[in-house]
Amino acid sequence: MTILNYGYLQAKYGDDDLHGLEELNLRSLKITEIESNTFSNLINLQTLNLSENQLKSIDANLFSNLINLQELDLYKNQLQSIDANLFSNLINLQKLDLSYNKFEYINENVFAKLNELQMLNLSSNQLQLIEENAFVNLSNLEKLHLQNNQLQFIHENLFASLNNLRELYLDLDLLRIDDKKRLDNILKHLVQLDFISNELR
Numbered sequence: 001m002t003i004l005n006y007g008y009l010q011a012k013y014g015d016d017d018l019h020g021l022e023e024l025n026l027r028s029l030k031i032t033e034i035e036s037n038t039f040s041n042l043i044n045l046q047t048l049n050l051s052e053n054q055l056k057s058i059d060a061n062l063f064s065n066l067i068n069l070q071e072l073d074l075y076k077n078q079l080q081s082i083d084a085n086l087f088s089n090l091i092n093l094q095k096l097d098l099s100y101n102k103f104e105y106i107n108e109n110v111f112a113k114l115n116e117l118q119m120l121n122l123s124s125n126q127l128q129l130i131e132e133n134a135f136v137n138l139s140n141l142e143k144l145h146l147q148n149n150q151l152q153f154i155h156e157n158l159f160a161s162l163n164n165l166r167e168l169y170l171d172l173d174l175l176r177i178d179d180k181k182r183l184d185n186i187l188k189h190l191v192q193l194d195f196i197s198n199e200l201r
Contacts, residue, residue: 001029001031002030002031002032002033003031003033003035004031004033004034004038005034005037005038006037006038006039006040006041008038009024009038018042020044021042021045022044022046022047023047023048024045024047025049026049026050026053027052028052028053031050031053031055032053032054032056033055034055034058034059034062035059036059036061039062039063039065039066040064040065042065042066043065043066043067044068045068046068046069046071047069048066048069048071048073049073050072050073051076051077051097052077054077054078055077055078055079056077056078056079056080057079057080058079058082058083058086059083060083060086061085063086063087063089063090064088064089065089067089067090067091069090069093070093070094070095071094071095072093072095073095074096074097075099075100075121076099076100076101077100077101078101078102079102081103082103082106082110084107084109086110087110087114088112088113090113091114091116092116093114093116093117094116094117094118095118096114096119096120096121097119098121098122098125099124099125099145100123100124100125102125103125103126103127104125104126104127104129104150105127105128105129105131106127106129106131106134107131108131108132108134108136111135111137111138112137113137114137115137115138115139115140116140117138117141118140118142118143119141119142119144120141120143120144120145121143121145122144122145122149123145123146123147123149126149126150127146127149127150128152129151129153130146130151130154130155130158131155132155132157132158134158135158135159135162136161137161138161138162139161140164141162141164141165142164142166142167143165143166144162144167144168144169146170147169147170148171151170
């Protein structure tokens, strides 16, 4: 398979079953592209696994009807960027895995509507910069994975609004923290901080 569309899902599950479907596993199907209306009728979907495919980009409207989605797995694709509106309707999303892609930059709008998010995995990308307000609305976030990237700098207030953050993973980055206040903001609520292979100064 290269292009995934609604017809494939319709043939596999049927219209009635698709409407009530709560979990969909599309892992390791060599998907390179997904048509924008593929998930339009899956309004009850709670878990979507698209990991280990070959996606380089995702249409901004692909997830627009998945308002009940709680878990989204995009692990190990080839994504380089995310449209600012891609996750805007995923108001009930709790777990988002974007690890092992090719992101270099995270802007401040990508996660803006994910108020219920509890786990965010951005590990093993090529991240060099995360904008200061990228996590500002993630007040329920408990676990944040940023390890195995190329981060050399973090904004002082990047984690300031993450009042429920308990676990932060930053190991194997190139990070240097020169300002103690930044570290204080990180440590405020954490019960686990993985900072291996970084340099504190």
